[in-house]
Amino acid sequence: MSLLRVTDLRKSYGAIRAVDGVSFEVMPGEIFGVIGPNGSGKTTMFNSVLGQIEPDTGRIELNGRDITGLSPQQLNQRGVGRTFQTLQVFAKMTVRDNLLVAAQEHRGSMWSRMFAPGDSGLGAKADALIDQFRIRHVADKKAGELSYGQQKLVDIAMAFMSEPDLVLLDEPCAGVNPSLVGGISTLLKELNRTRASGAKASSFVIIEHNMDFVMDLCHRILVMVEGKVLAIGTPAEIRANKQVLDAYLGN
Amino acid sequence: MSKLSVATGVALAAVLLFVPPFLKNYGVYLFSYWLVFVIATMGLNLTIGYAGQKSLGHAAFFGIGAYTVAILLKAGISFWIGLPLAMLGCFIVGLALGFPALRVQTIYLAFATLGFNTALWLVMRNEEWLTGGTFGINNIARPSLFGLELTSNLRFYYFILGVAVIMCMLLWKLLHSPWGKAFTALRDNPIRAESLGIDIQAYTLLSFAIGAVYAGVAGALFAPLVEFIEPAPFTVGASIMMYLMVVVGGAGYFWGPLLGSAVGVILPEWLRFAQGWYLFVFGTAVVLLMLWLPDGLLSIPDKLRARRQSRAASAARAAAASRIEVQP
Numbered sequence: 001m002s003l004l005r006v007t008d009l010r011k012s013y014g015a016i017r018a019v020d021g022v023s024f025e026v027m028p029g030e031i032f033g034v035i036g037p038n039g040s041g042k043t044t045m046f047n048s049v050l051g052q053i054e055p056d057t058g059r060i061e062l063n064g065r066d067i068t069g070l071s072p073q074q075l076n077q078r079g080v081g082r083t084f085q086t087l088q089v090f091a092k093m094t095v096r097d098n099l100l101v102a103a104q105e106h107r108g109s110m111w112s113r114m115f116a117p118g119d120s121g122l123g124a125k126a127d128a129l130i131d132q133f134r135i136r137h138v139a140d141k142k143a144g145e146l147s148y149g150q151q152k153l154v155d156i157a158m159a160f161m162s163e164p165d166l167v168l169l170d171e172p173c174a175g176v177n178p179s180l181v182g183g184i185s186t187l188l189k190e191l192n193r194t195r196a197s198g199a200k201a202s203s204f205v206i207i208e209h210n211m212d213f214v215m216d217l218c219h220r221i222l223v224m225v226e227g228k229v230l231a232i233g234t235p236a237e238i239r240a241n242k243q244v245l246d247a248y249l250g251n
Numbered sequence: 252m253s254k255l256s257v258a259t260g261v262a263l264a265a266v267l268l269f270v271p272p273f274l275k276n277y278g279v280y281l282f283s284y285w286l287v288f289v290i291a292t293m294g295l296n297l298t299i300g301y302a303g304q305k306s307l308g309h310a311a312f313f314g315i316g317a318y319t320v321a322i323l324l325k326a327g328i329s330f331w332i333g334l335p336l337a338m339l340g341c342f343i344v345g346l347a348l349g350f351p352a353l354r355v356q357t358i359y360l361a362f363a364t365l366g367f368n369t370a371l372w373l374v375m376r377n378e379e380w381l382t383g384g385t386f387g388i389n390n391i392a393r394p395s396l397f398g399l400e401l402t403s404n405l406r407f408y409y410f411i412l413g414v415a416v417i418m419c420m421l422l423w424k425l426l427h428s429p430w431g432k433a434f435t436a437l438r439d440n441p442i443r444a445e446s447l448g449i450d451i452q453a454y455t456l457l458s459f460a461i462g463a464v465y466a467g468v469a470g471a472l473f474a475p476l477v478e479f480i481e482p483a484p485f486t487v488g489a490s491i492m493m494y495l496m497v498v499v500g501g502a503g504y505f506w507g508p509l510l511g512s513a514v515g516v517i518l519p520e521w522l523r524f525a526q527g528w529y530l531f532v533f534g535t536a537v538v539l540l541m542l543w544l545p546d547g548l549l550s551i552p553d554k555l556r557a558r559r560q561s562r563a564a565s566a567a568r569a570a571a572a573s574r575i576e577v578q579p
Contacts, residue, residue: 050446052442052446071445072442072445072446073445073446073448073449073450073451076445076446076447076448077448081446082446084442084443084446088440088442088443089440089443090435090436090439090440090443091439092435092439092503093432093435093436093439097432100429100432101429101432101433101435101436101444101447101449102447103447103448104429104432104433105429105433105447105448105449105450106448107429110450110453113428113429113430114425114428114430115424115425115428115430116428116429117428118427118428118429118431118432120429158447161447162447162448
């Protein structure tokens with residue numbers, strides 16, 4: 001059974017059909033890429049799936065359950081993590097606190113957390129991610145004081161703190177130097193593998209413009225053009241697709 | 252904790268505990284007044300400084316606390332029943348005032364809370380049957396604690412100090428629990444907070460409600476302290492003054508309200524030498540402070556540290572550059 005199933009998603013802004021009948025499925029353990037030119041509706045589609053904006057029509061299912069119209073908070077509680085196109089760390093908190101706050105709401109009830117220890121019993125989990133992302137040397141610094149690349153790593157690590165089943169990453173490599181792009185790719189492969197070997201697999205949906213990154217990392221790729229799905233297939237299939245070459249990859 | 256902050260803490264505790272017995276009645280009264288405002292602005296600091304919600308209605312909760320205790324005392328009901336009722340009333344009204352914050356933010360929220368403050372002030376002024384109107388309520392008795400009468404100024408001061416310490420410890424514990432991080436996350440980036448499963452609506456409402464409870468406790472102490480209340484201390488102007496105290500001390504700094512309230516309550520007394528000009532001097536001081544220290548007095552150590560670090564960094568760069576130049 002598919003982990004995420006999106007059926008006939010539509011969202012218009014006035015006369016502009018930003019997302020125009022998009023359907024796709026993401027399988028457990030899969031890394032699913034979404035590519036397309038700027039303005040092709042990738043982020044609008046993302047934000048509709050994630051409850052940030054309300055789609056006009058369409059149905060979104062997670063593990064067979066209808067999650068259409070749920071708030072971002074409810075989606076996160078059901079195991080959907082995300083990152084944003086721009087950096088979204090909590091600048092005035094330490095890196096460690098950024099990670100702790102990213103999962104604390106999954107521990108107990110709100111009232112049980114009142115006056116509870118600050119790390120919510122998540123210290124070991126935070127430390128493991130800090131080591132995995134190689135940000136130990138800045139763990140006690142305020143996130144806002146770090147370099148862009150370091151903040152990007154914190155930003156991505158936060159999405160994994162609550163061990164979500166599905167993570168949607170919006171341009172994880174935007175503005176990142178080439179050596180760190182390789183690092184992020186390795187990290188995502190690790191995170192996909194470690195979870196995939198467990199009882200529940202973790203899957204990603206990734207929007208990205210860096211073609212080498214996408215082709216290397218993703219199991220399947222969806223190409224969006226003008227709000228519509230142009231093609232879905234493996235990296236090899238997408239590379240060989242005449243339509244995709246003409247519309248997007250050609251130049 | 253640094254040696255400096257431990258030394259400051261010890262000195263402060265010594266002043267609060269041992270100085271008042273040597274002061275005249277007015278000095279003791281002023282210390283009590285200061286601590287009442289410390290309690291009120293600690294709550295406002297939670298709402299504004301930690302949770303990032305702009306509130307210009309805090310004096311209304313201060314008023315609810317004061318009038319609840321005063322009206323109940325006049326009806327022959329004990330302070331010890333009035334105090335929890337004042338807290339409960341403020342919590343409920345605070346929750347209600349939080350609802351506009353779910354729809355609007357920043358200056359629009361500030362105006363919504365300002366409107367609430369004005370409406371409540373009008374109730375205090377016009378509903379004479381309940382509040383005594385502009386004549387207010389006088390001869391408000393001070394309570395007793397375990398049979399000990401707190402009528403003397405000094406005893407009542409120590410009672411207020413005890414309450415302030417308890418309220419302070421509770422806030423410290425709350426802010427160092429997961430709730431503190433959730434409030435800060437809500438302030439810094441509500442959209443990201445929501446995507447991490449944080450119920451931003453609940454935390455927004457609670458930041459108002461808990462802040463209001465602090466104002467309620469402060470008001471419940473204020474009424475028996477001054478022994479006479481009327482609507483004037485609970486105007487929008489008073490709310491702005493409380494906001495100013497939080498900002499001057501340092502919004503989002505735990506000890507900010509302690510310093511900010513001192514500036515708001517004690518500094519005007521020191522400026523008495525300026526007589527008719529004291530408001531002018533006070534106003535100018537605030538303008539200058541906002542220009543140079545927009546993050547408040549407690550941001551000074553952070554600023555100094557940042558300057559030292561950037562100096563060290565530029566020295567390191569200069570040293571590295573000179574090494575490169577030396578090479579042939």
